[in-house]
Amino acid sequence: ADQLPGHRGGSCCRFLCFPQQLLPLITMKPLALVLLSLLFCLSQAGVNKHRPRSAAARGQNETTVQNKANPCKAVPLDFVFVIDSSRSIRPNDYEKVKTFIVNLIQFLEIGPDATRVGLLQYGSVVQPEFSLNTFTSKAEVEQAVRNMRHLATGTMTGLAIKYAMETSFTEEDGARAAHLHIPRIAVIVTDGRPQDTVEQVAAQARQAGIQIFAIGVGRVDMNTLKTIGSEPHSEHVHLVANFSQIETLISVFHSKLCGGSETCELVDHQCQHTCVSSPASYRCKCREGFILNPDGKTCKAEDLCAEVDHGCHHFCASLADGYECRCRPGYQLNLDLRTCSKTNHCADGAHGCEQEFVNTEGSCVCKCRTGFVLRPDGKTCKKVDPCADGNHGCEQDFTSTEDSCVCRCRAGFTLRPDGRTCQSESDRPPHHGGRVLYQMGGRRQSVPT
Structure with missing residues (x-):
């Protein structure tokens, strides 16, 4: 039989392999020899198939996400890690955080035109490790993460978020322009x-378009994490018991960022109506009858009134599905749905006025005839007392008539010609042949009685 290249410790024919121990059995019957050799080769193949690879073959002794069997279809991202490096984190837990970061980036395609990765750690101060435009390959990012040193100081989380918003996510530090919608x-x-x-x-960072994932480890207040993370909190806020469990979040990020996730699901797009994903970006779209405002997010109704000859008598109002004519207050739209006529609020007879009514711009108003005033109910009338206002000027008594207030004098007095004052009858001038004598300016004058 021919010897196969590289085979040691046995003999091989072109189709069957058998060890040297089986060579003496070559005198056996051919059928038995074939069956025995076949069974041996199959058992050896099974052993080789299930034998674990050596540590050297595996490479580094740590869990690393591999995606050759299931490549990530994540869209390009500007991805910044903000890592707590306070003294409360023990050195071995700090190493677990670094491993978590390395594992998380395994399913991301890193490059200038793909996902860009930046990282800063913080304690009492913020220490940027590398910016979005520092590295262009995954290997460089991994090496930089492994070289990080523990700060072991305070926990100024707000300061770190502020730095990420004002520095890390700027174009100077490698973030792509906002209009690219990365x-x-x-x-x-x-x-x-x-x-x-x-x-x-x-809140300012989220408003600026940064989608924040908040990961708490140990006894972290969940309400604080919710204050930091984006909504919905079920997708952006995670709490694990210890640093050994942080690796369980790798699958969460993989399903969120990979598997063909649409860009609209990854970003706080703030589209008022609809978000439309594209392979590496997104755009906002308005419903029919609306157009996009210059901010690229909010929508306004199309001004059809400015584009058509609407023929409205008073006003034209644009709607989502067209336009309509409207009238000024006090007017109503006629049957032609274009012209307006003054509204007669009294026409239906439901005003309830006791005497008279007047149609005004906004309603039907009740009125009373001369000699009457409107009662507080605004509908019924009562007779006016001409003397009630006290302006009659009567010296003694007065009496209300149909339409005026008449002065009267008490017994022994008579009303003077002014119709208001009274004089004693004993003071009246004597009668002379049907004439009354008045003393006028130092001389007497006769006046007919």
């Missing part, structure tokens, strides 16, 4: 309560 992702890992305020600065 999702901006920040992953914050912390194990303690912040020593500064985070609510306001985290």
Whole structure:
């Protein structure tokens, strides 16, 4: 039989392999020899198939996500890690965080035109390790992560978020221009309560378009994490019991960022109506009858009134599905749906006025005839007392008539010609042949009675 290249410790024919121990059996019957050799070769193949690879073949002794069988289809990202490096994190736990970062980036395609990765760690101060434009390959990022040194100081989480927003995600530090709509992702890992305020600065970062994943380890207040993370919190806020469990989040990020996830699902797009994903970006779209505002996010109704000859008598109002004519207050739209006529609010007879009514611009108003005033109910009338206002000027008594107030004098007095004052009858001038004598200016004058 021919010897196969590289085979040692046995003999091989072109189709069957058997060890040297079986060579003496070559005198056996041919059929038995064939069966025995075949069984031996199959058993050896099974052993080789299930034999684990050596540590040297595996490479580094750590869990690393490999994606050759299931490549990630993540869109390009601007991805920044914000790592708590406070003194409360033990050295071996700090190494677990570094391993977590290395494993997480395994399923990302890193490059200038793909995903860019930056990292900063913080304690009492912020220490940027590398920016989004520092490295262009995954190997460079991995090496930089492994070379990180523990700060072991305070926990100024708010300061770190502020730095990420104002520096890490700027074009100067490698973030791509906002109009390209590259999702901006920040992953914050912390194990303690912040020593500064985070609510306001985290809200500002989210408003700036940064999608924040908040990962808490150990006894971290969940409400604080929710204050930091984006919504929905079920997808962006995660709490694990210890640093050994942080590896369980790798699958969470893999399903979120990979598997053909749409860009609209990865970013806080703030589209008022609809977000439309594209292979590496997204765009906002408005519903029918609306157009996109210059901000690229909000929508406004199309101004059809400016584009058509609407023929509206008063006003034209654009709607989502067209336009309509409207009238000024006090007017109503006619049956032609274009012209307007003054509204007669009294026409239906439901005004309830006792005497008279007047149609005004906005309603039907009740009125009373002369000599009457409107009661507080605004509908019924009562007779006016001409003397009630006290302006009659009567010296003694007065009496209300149909339409006026008449002065009267008490017994022994008579009303003077002014109709208001009274004089004693004893003071009246004597009668002379049907004439009354009045003393006028020092001389007497006769006046007919």
